[in-house]
Amino acid sequence: MRPVVRAAGRRGAGTVALVGAGPGDPGLMTVRGLELLRRAHVVVYDRLVDPRLLDAAPRARRIFAGKASDHHTLPQERINALLIMHARRGRRVVRLKGGDPFVFGRGGEEADALARAGIPFEVVPGVSSAVAVPAYAGIPLTHRGVASSFAVVTGHEEACKRESSVDWSRLARAVDTLVVLMGVKSLPRIARELIEHGRPAATPVALVRWGTTNVQETITGTLGDIAALAARARLEPPVVIVIGEVVALRDRLHWFDDNRVPMEVAQ
Numbered sequence: 001m002r003p004v005v006r007a008a009g010r011r012g013a014g015t016v017a018l019v020g021a022g023p024g025d026p027g028l029m030t031v032r033g034l035e036l037l038r039r040a041h042v043v044v045y046d047r048l049v050d051p052r053l054l055d056a057a058p059r060a061r062r063i064f065a066g067k068a069s070d071h072h073t074l075p076q077e078r079i080n081a082l083l084i085m086h087a088r089r090g091r092r093v094v095r096l097k098g099g100d101p102f103v104f105g106r107g108g109e110e111a112d113a114l115a116r117a118g119i120p121f122e123v124v125p126g127v128s129s130a131v132a133v134p135a136y137a138g139i140p141l142t143h144r145g146v147a148s149s150f151a152v153v154t155g156h157e158e159a160c161k162r163e164s165s166v167d168w169s170r171l172a173r174a175v176d177t178l179v180v181l182m183g184v185k186s187l188p189r190i191a192r193e194l195i196e197h198g199r200p201a202a203t204p205v206a207l208v209r210w211g212t213t214n215v216q217e218t219i220t221g222t223l224g225d226i227a228a229l230a231a232r233a234r235l236e237p238p239v240v241i242v243i244g245e246v247v248a249l250r251d252r253l254h255w256f257d258d259n260r261v262p263m264e265v266a267q
């Protein structure tokens, strides 16, 4: 049963839905997200969104908002202004974002801009790459007797430069499993910091690139050698880094690598 309260807005007024598209496999899109896509007049989407999802909105105007790690096709302010402008013209706008909109997706900033502008909006959570990509690599983030906590952090250079944003010295031993998004470029520094602050160099690490898609690839190693392995493989984003003893479970639990079946989006 769906909740009664929805961001319906005034009659005739436009609305914006911040929708999580999931991590790549279009089959991981939520039912609510798909429903909103089908009814959308305008879809503003990011780089990591699978283009097949846009087929669910054949009549909608599609606007690519870009966003690679170092390069923003549209600045955030322009994206906010675009959402507001289309909603003010009475349109149903879907802002389609990779993974979950509120996990390193700047969805909070977009929601804030909409709230300030008085635009009715709703947030449709998505399956975050932070949990889905390890799952598709056969790595449970928690496992009885192995790991009872995990943290998701950004490895983005800019965020890490600001001392307050990621405290690697505390994180090193505070949680069992660490999941790092946007961390490929900072991997040598992250591994060094974790070892310096007490995480054994033998701790297993997995790097999962384009997880949940049919080009998913995984490199495994340890904190001590993973940076060299990544450099040798010339690994590029998008990558989810998983650090912790749970990574070893992949040897038995990997299920997707050999059985990739591209998902179809239900029309």
Ligand SMILES: C[S@@+](CC[C@H](N)C(=O)[O-])C[C@H]1O[C@@H](n2cnc3c(N)ncnc32)[C@H](O)[C@@H]1O
Pocket (backbone or CB within 6 Å): 023, 024, 048, 069, 097, 098, 099, 100, 101, 102, 103, 104, 105, 127, 128, 129, 130, 133, 180, 181, 182, 183, 208, 209, 210, 211, 212, 213, 237, 238, 239, 240
């Ligand atoms: C700007 S963050 C957005 C995260 C997103 N909101 C989420 O919940 O998954 C982008 C980062 O997410 C990770 N990522 C997203 N999709 C991925 C995928 N299919 N495979 C590996 N990493 C992915 C990468 O670390 C990438 O650099």
